[in-house]
Amino acid sequence: MKKALVAATAAAIFATLASGVSAKSLTVGFSQIGSESGWRAAETTVTKQEAEKRGVTLKFADAQQKQENQIKAIRGFIAQGVDAILIAPVVATGWDAVLKEAKEEKIPVILLDREIESPKDLYLTAVTSDQVFEGKVAGEWLAKDVGSKDCKVVELQGTTGSSPAINRKKGFEEGIKAASNIKIVRSQTGDFTRTKGKEVMESFIKAEGGGKDICAVYAHNDDMAVGAIQAIKEAGLKPGTDIKIVSIDAVPDIFQAMAKGEANATVELTPNMAGPAFDALEAYLKDKKEPKKWIQTESKLYTQKDDPMKVYEAKKGLGY
Amino acid sequence: MTWFTRRLRRLAPQLAALAIILGIISLIAPGFLTISVQNGRLYGSLIDILVRAAPVALLTVGMTLVIATRGIDLSIGAVIAICGAVAATLITDGYPLPVVIAVSLGVGIVCGLWNGILVAVLDIQPIIATLILMVAGRGIAQLITEGVILTFNDDTFAALGSGALAGIPIPIYLWVGTALIIGLLMRRTALGFLIEATGINRRAASLAGVRARFLLFSAYAISGLCAAIAGMIVTADIRGADANNAGLWLELDAILAVVVGGTSLNGGRFSITASLIGALIIQSINTGILVSGFPPEFNLIIKAGIIIVVLTLQSPAIITLFGFIKASRRSDKLNHGTKEATR
Numbered sequence: 001m002k003k004a005l006v007a008a009t010a011a012a013i014f015a016t017l018a019s020g021v022s023a024k025s026l027t028v029g030f031s032q033i034g035s036e037s038g039w040r041a042a043e044t045t046v047t048k049q050e051a052e053k054r055g056v057t058l059k060f061a062d063a064q065q066k067q068e069n070q071i072k073a074i075r076g077f078i079a080q081g082v083d084a085i086l087i088a089p090v091v092a093t094g095w096d097a098v099l100k101e102a103k104e105e106k107i108p109v110i111l112l113d114r115e116i117e118s119p120k121d122l123y124l125t126a127v128t129s130d131q132v133f134e135g136k137v138a139g140e141w142l143a144k145d146v147g148s149k150d151c152k153v154v155e156l157q158g159t160t161g162s163s164p165a166i167n168r169k170k171g172f173e174e175g176i177k178a179a180s181n182i183k184i185v186r187s188q189t190g191d192f193t194r195t196k197g198k199e200v201m202e203s204f205i206k207a208e209g210g211g212k213d214i215c216a217v218y219a220h221n222d223d224m225a226v227g228a229i230q231a232i233k234e235a236g237l238k239p240g241t242d243i244k245i246v247s248i249d250a251v252p253d254i255f256q257a258m259a260k261g262e263a264n265a266t267v268e269l270t271p272n273m274a275g276p277a278f279d280a281l282e283a284y285l286k287d288k289k290e291p292k293k294w295i296q297t298e299s300k301l302y303t304q305k306d307d308p309m310k311v312y313e314a315k316k317g318l319g320y
Numbered sequence: 321m322t323w324f325t326r327r328l329r330r331l332a333p334q335l336a337a338l339a340i341i342l343g344i345i346s347l348i349a350p351g352f353l354t355i356s357v358q359n360g361r362l363y364g365s366l367i368d369i370l371v372r373a374a375p376v377a378l379l380t381v382g383m384t385l386v387i388a389t390r391g392i393d394l395s396i397g398a399v400i401a402i403c404g405a406v407a408a409t410l411i412t413d414g415y416p417l418p419v420v421i422a423v424s425l426g427v428g429i430v431c432g433l434w435n436g437i438l439v440a441v442l443d444i445q446p447i448i449a450t451l452i453l454m455v456a457g458r459g460i461a462q463l464i465t466e467g468v469i470l471t472f473n474d475d476t477f478a479a480l481g482s483g484a485l486a487g488i489p490i491p492i493y494l495w496v497g498t499a500l501i502i503g504l505l506m507r508r509t510a511l512g513f514l515i516e517a518t519g520i521n522r523r524a525a526s527l528a529g530v531r532a533r534f535l536l537f538s539a540y541a542i543s544g545l546c547a548a549i550a551g552m553i554v555t556a557d558i559r560g561a562d563a564n565n566a567g568l569w570l571e572l573d574a575i576l577a578v579v580v581g582g583t584s585l586n587g588g589r590f591s592i593t594a595s596l597i598g599a600l601i602i603q604s605i606n607t608g609i610l611v612s613g614f615p616p617e618f619n620l621i622i623k624a625g626i627i628i629v630v631l632t633l634q635s636p637a638i639i640t641l642f643g644f645i646k647a648s649r650r651s652d653k654l655n656h657g658t659k660e661a662t663r
Contacts, residue, residue, distance in 0.1 A: 035467055037564070160616045189616035193565040194469070194558040199372055203610035206365050207349060210358075223469070227558055234482055236359050253471060320468060 027057040029077030030086040034065040041319035047274035071098045088112040112273040125291045127273045131167035134299045137267045139175015151215035154204045155187040158220040168220045190224040197227030205235045216244040222254035255312035268300040334597040337630045345608035361484040373603035374491035375550040379574035382543030384595040390519040390587025391446035396547040398457025399431045400567025403551030405464035408561035411472045425548045432544020440536035461563035471560035481557030503592045519587025
């Protein structure tokens, strides 16, 4: 009798173990750059949420902005025998060796948010946004919004020489190309920060006849736009009505400004890079379906009509 | 009167440089020098320069004293971030304004005293000692703000950065007031003189009875205090504490301002007024570039070019050369004169 009981329990334990294996919950390693910005913190939060939603066990490694830490983390993931690895690469070069090690162990690697200069067969796919397209969406929104009126635009660029600054500038110029009534009259760097955004906007207002000639501000990120909004208010003008504000990133604070009518539009750089990555990974593991080498995330346009307060509440808790 | 001309001679190179830079900018950007009254406050690019110079000017006051002791304080940019984070946290927690200001200033002084301990007690070289807080400080600020830009909506605190009193923006009062108080404290008492003595030769000063250790402590503490005021201005200005970017690289601008002001990094003689003019020169260049409409790729090159010219004109070699030319001319005249006389 006792023996039978023991056997039964053993069988039961075995069964649960076996079923656990057969359901095959994935284990995925995620090497994050670090916490360089609010957006990155949100990306980490969303990645964890997406993993939890799908029942994926996520092993998280923070590299504190160092490539050597990322390579160490990836080697660690390989040694632990994870099913896949997500990397948000801190730099574009120097990944070949460690990616080859992963490939030898048949562990698929997915790049998040940035691409690298390695042979394309070393990773499964890259999930990134298209920065030129983001700028284009912003430009097209402005062209549609002003219609045929003449419009002088001042541009707050990101850090000089950085790829988002170059690409978002290029995209915006493409977006307004068809509208000959829209002209960029001034363009300066605000270093992606609020302080510089405000300081640069103050001098733009002075240089353009007290700001009455400026029809719109295009900022390469929301933080600079928030700074510009304050500068416009202090100059005695109404941001959002006297001067339109369009920017990129869609961080929570810009939605507060939009709710107050002080900002007009923002293009989202979604922190959800992991969702499409997990989708591609599951399809690949299930049917061996190779995804495209580049998965473009959606660059969604938000305006005052999109219930900004609701979006703000939804984004507030993501760690921006 | 002789006192006045002596002062003027000391400040002449800086004042000339500032005037020339402002002149050039007003040629490139017409309307640069106009000042009007709008919404009951002074308004114009020159006022912008005075307001935007506030953080660097405040840092410069402290930095001048530290450099006069033959030290250097690299940590003040990070102290700005820490004090800004502290102020923003307290404001969002609903503490009254006097408490917020007092605590932030206190934190700044504590940061300065920490540097003071490392330099004066443990005798660590100032550049290394303050490097510690420079690196760690932003991390501390990040911890306080929990990694986000901590925003607040408190109009009284925000006034420190963007308000005006009797038409003049408040940041101008803050930096001019701080500079006046500290300047008078240094020059109307023997403090400044004793700091110079410590900077020239600490051991000799100590043997002569100067309490060098105490003076080092106070120099770094004042530097921390100035950084705290700057931190509150920066934070109030954007109604938010940005731990990553608040005061970033401002310590280098402050060092530059002191050097442009003609105070030697070897310690000793110092002039707070000259350093402040140095800070105004730097901010004039920054604002000038913004209103001139040059593409941003040129910003740093233009700035570097102007600074090189200003520093070259002040360099010991050039001054010796000028002195030599002057002297040789005088002796020419003298020789000529004696010849005439003998004839």
